[in-house]
Amino acid sequence: MTAPRTLYRKLVDAHTVQRLSDDEVLLGIDLHIMNEYTSPQAFSGLADSQRPVWRPGAHLAVVSHVNATRRNGPGDDDAALLIRTLEDNCRTHGIACYSLKDARQGIEHVVVPEQGLARPGMAIACGDSHTTTYGAFGALGFGIGTSEVEHVLATQTLVYTPLKDFRIVIDGPLPLGVTAKDLAIRAVAEVRAGGANGYAVEFAGAAIEALDIAGRMTVCNMAVELGARAALMAPNQAVTDFLKGKPQAPTGAEWDAARAAWQGLASDPDAIFDREIVIDAATIAPQVTWGTSPDQAVAVGGTVPDPATEPTPARRAAAERSLAYMGLAAGQPVAEIAIDRAFIGSCTNSRIEDLRAAAAVLRGRHVSANVAAVVVPGSNLVRKAAEAEGLDKVFRDAGFEWRPAAGCSMCLAMNDDVAKPGERLASSTNRNFEGRQGQGARTHLMSPAMVAAAAVAGRLADVRNFPPLS
């Protein structure tokens, strides 16, 4: 009889080509995704060593990070070179590339699920840390560096050190007005940045089971902020329903076989986790970050914490540094913090469900005169779906700028979408690091609906005070 295994361990076992040492296995990768800025040196490495791509059909390249979104184009010469290089490399090796003229282009982690390419039981790698997103489907997704991008291109495998198992249970239903993003930020604050280094995190519990697919993706996406190299959720009926009929999902007998196999894909009841924490969903309120690490977060009704309460001198110094960068003082009520910008977008929160949630707050309301508000849809398909529903009009009527092109844009500000020094943002993104959204820019992370509420109020605000007006 085999020992009970976690879902993570089952996925590693199913992808182990062979054991290499006590610590390492050779892991087969089913799908590899590339973007324009972490892949050029991998392709030039292949060219230098004259190695072919092992299985070109198993790769997808998507332009997402450097392109402009004010209009559909590269934006500048450096970006044009990166985009052209990706297109050329893909053409040379026979790899699918969704570049700027492709109707399917967008943020890679929005595009891949839309196409039905992320499926339960798969192993998916990408030169992007937020590849943990695919845990939402019960797939082992993880980020890699450019040298490993080259490794996957050349071998369709990676030298892999299996992680330890960590289960985060979110018990009970989420309170009204509390979203997957709030749950994710709370989990990061609880475990702390880096607290899950060396672990694969499986999310479980009633609050997780109740999430829609977009919410599952938001939570798994943010898991990398607590250091998890992989995030997982057992696939459920919602996953199967989501995948059915997607453009590149399996069909016919293959679909039937897949669906049957996915049903049993879960941690065994007696599987042992190296670590486990339980968070009572009832205690989660809408969250905002106050500092420069995603774990520096409080409930929106709270106050900026006093660094003196930090448990170690290093943490105290870090908190003081964060407050200085953010221009905040200990004890300041969060809801009094005025903002200059509002940004809705990113692989964490730019899907149609996210845009609907923000639009529900904005219908019949208007953005504060002091706030520049922007929404960048996660993909061109999201943009078209939103426009078909009239969401673009809701955003525009409320004073938001509705971008005509899709990409990461101001989440990491690699294009011309850059906040100015000292500007304060309410942002539906994933990182509040120093300089992330522009040198000297001050980021507060929150859910898309909370960003909408902040944009209207002109300061950080509790979305529960902004019920739908119509």
Place this chain on the structure above:
Amino acid sequence: MTPVSLIEGTAAPFGQPNVDTDVIMPKRFLKTVTRAGLADGVFADLRFQADGSEAPDFILNRPDYRGAQILVVGDNFGCGSSREHAVWGLAQLGVKVLLGTTFAGIFFDNCRRNGLLAVTLDSATRDALLARVADPAQAQLTVDLPLQEIRAPGLRAGFDIEPARKQDLLTGADPIAQTLTHAESIRRFEAEAFAAAPWRRIVVG
């Protein structure tokens, strides 16, 4: 990859926790198709002032620590973005060893791929090193990978390292060439996996 063995040099204290790769290599240095020319990007927002001149207080600009080959770093160093540019830049700046407690997973793997020795120590040992090298007179360290120890006058601290990583660093291995020696196993694995689970066979359209 250049093999790593014995590193003797100045160690700089850089103990703040959660130093992310956006801080190590800001985005404006990422729009490149090569690995070269990234040394100036390392910690650029901390190292340089708005007018481009050096920030005199930044640790690596201080005369005692300029050109340090060893950094003693805070918890969760290298978190955030997967950008390998951060490691390329550190290596180009001449950094050969990072002495810390925990490193973010992708960054840690990137270090191994580029001959940068990331050493994981317990907090007490790391904190003692931070305190020691804060005195420039005591900032000279020897990091001995074959013997797995850190040495200085009056100091000898051992460290653990996974045998495979140690071997790769010592030999300057080409991991892709090593993996391709298993090409037959990979082909067999693919055939078996796709027979059992056809939906895992992706041909992107």
